[in-house]
Amino acid sequence: MPKRSIIEPFRIKSVEPIRQTTREQREQVLEAAGLNLFSVASEDILIDLLTDSGTSAMSTGQWAAMMGGDEAYAGSASFRRFRDSIQAIMGFKHVIPTHQGRAAERILFNVMCKKGDIVPSNTLFDTARANFEFIGGEAADLLIPEGLEPARHHPFKGNMDTARLEQLLERVGPGRVPLVMLTITNNAGGGQPVSMSNIKAVKEICSRYHVPLYLDPARFAENAYFIKLREPGYAQKTPRQIAQEMFLLADGCTMSAKKDGLANIGGFLCTNDDALAQAEKDLLIMTEGYPTYGGLAGRDLDAIAVGLNEVLQEDYLQYRIASTAYLGNSIAEAGVPIVQPPGGHAIYIDARAFLSHIPSTQFPGSALAAELYLEGGIRSFEMGSLIFGKRDENGVEHPAPLDLLRLAIPRRVYTQSHIDYVIDVVLEVWRRRQQVRGLEISYQAPVLRHFTARFRWAGESVAH
Numbered sequence: 001m002p003k004r005s006i007i008e009p010f011r012i013k014s015v016e017p018i019r020q021t022t023r024e025q026r027e028q029v030l031e032a033a034g035l036n037l038f039s040v041a042s043e044d045i046l047i048d049l050l051t052d053s054g055t056s057a058m059s060t061g062q063w064a065a066m067m068g069g070d071e072a073y074a075g076s077a078s079f080r081r082f083r084d085s086i087q088a089i090m091g092f093k094h095v096i097p098t099h100q101g102r103a104a105e106r107i108l109f110n111v112m113c114k115k116g117d118i119v120p121s122n123t124l125f126d127t128a129r130a131n132f133e134f135i136g137g138e139a140a141d142l143l144i145p146e147g148l149e150p151a152r153h154h155p156f157k158g159n160m161d162t163a164r165l166e167q168l169l170e171r172v173g174p175g176r177v178p179l180v181m182l183t184i185t186n187n188a189g190g191g192q193p194v195s196m197s198n199i200k201a202v203k204e205i206c207s208r209y210h211v212p213l214y215l216d217p218a219r220f221a222e223n224a225y226f227i228k229l230r231e232p233g234y235a236q237k238t239p240r241q242i243a244q245e246m247f248l249l250a251d252g253c254t255m256s257a258k259k260d261g262l263a264n265i266g267g268f269l270c271t272n273d274d275a276l277a278q279a280e281k282d283l284l285i286m287t288e289g290y291p292t293y294g295g296l297a298g299r300d301l302d303a304i305a306v307g308l309n310e311v312l313q314e315d316y317l318q319y320r321i322a323s324t325a326y327l328g329n330s331i332a333e334a335g336v337p338i339v340q341p342p343g344g345h346a347i348y349i350d351a352r353a354f355l356s357h358i359p360s361t362q363f364p365g366s367a368l369a370a371e372l373y374l375e376g377g378i379r380s381f382e383m384g385s386l387i388f389g390k391r392d393e394n395g396v397e398h399p400a401p402l403d404l405l406r407l408a409i410p411r412r413v414y415t416q417s418h419i420d421y422v423i424d425v426v427l428e429v430w431r432r433r434q435q436v437r438g439l440e441i442s443y444q445a446p447v448l449r450h451f452t453a454r455f456r457w458a459g460e461s462v463a464h
């Protein structure tokens, strides 16, 4: 067959205008926002790559299903469609809706864990980590060493180091490990996938120590497609069959449906354990709602029920993975340092290598984010020293191990020409990278400083 371009497997029926601004306008907007893109109004953004979470475009099928939403408080038909759709893919006995992923995490960790417990993971995602640490737990990230090297190529950089898992269980004993959690794909580690053989190896160890295996499968369909492309023995299987096989290995999951649920809001918690499900529902009723809606409208449950099926369609996944890789490969070929190979939902630029003249204490990731906005109205997300670094009591900055800038791609939202525009803007900044200045914090909140921090350009005098 002749080679054909991979196209967006949809046509556009409803459009949402985006607004061009001048460089002068963007300079004013950014200055008023304290050089922090979280404080910029979305109307002032041309291409928004802040996150792939809750930003998907819904299909005609999803909008139609929403009109049929049953808003009954208890026993709604929407819940049954939601549950059936999840069970057909994931197979879990109990399905508990929540308003988003972190609510499922909070309930799971509160019911299953106590102070002093350890949860091993490839990398526990921020919200799961925060919820677990809040009850006094200690996360143990056991990613394979290749996963920590941005430039290193490996087909499954999200894999867990199974030797270290076994050593940990041996050392602390399974009594302190209420569950093991695999994040698929590994968001904090560059959206890198976990192989089926790794999930199987982790499950085998968990079974021997009688510890349940949980998945954080926010991007399970993208993970399944990477398995199809890269793991021997899976090329002939459908993404749905691969997803079913992945979930068969797990005892439960906490899911954010804002990613591979193709929904703007929603999540759920699953388990095969009857007693656990009861305790989880008891807590759910107190904080989220009755177990057939869990903080969501009936129409949201219907949007997710349809989205979970659409996300597994092969032409969608082929386009999704190819368009993310297209962005990554195009800028990498021009010399831009990125986390290799391109992940499923995002491209991560190694901002420290990109802006090698800016010290980590001057936030190269945030400086690059500000510059991409000034150059072309693009919003991106710093994953580096602003989020993961710390300032000590003497005001000294302690940078994070890596300074990455994430360009997350919302699902079904931007076309090839939008992505071509992003490439042009990144390469323009790359060409004049020596002129980009570092940043200094002028205000920071005591926790989660990245959301509200304000900056000034490094070296600029403080206004009095």
Ligand SMILES: Cc1ncc(COP(=O)(O)O)c(C=O)c1O
Pocket (backbone or CB within 6 Å): 053, 100, 101, 102, 103, 125, 127, 128, 183, 184, 185, 187, 216, 218, 255, 256, 257, 258, 266, 267
């Ligand atoms: C891997 C992973 N798990 C959990 C969450 C939390 O989900 P939510 O934003 O729906 O609370 C996220 C969100 O970004 C995520 O990427």
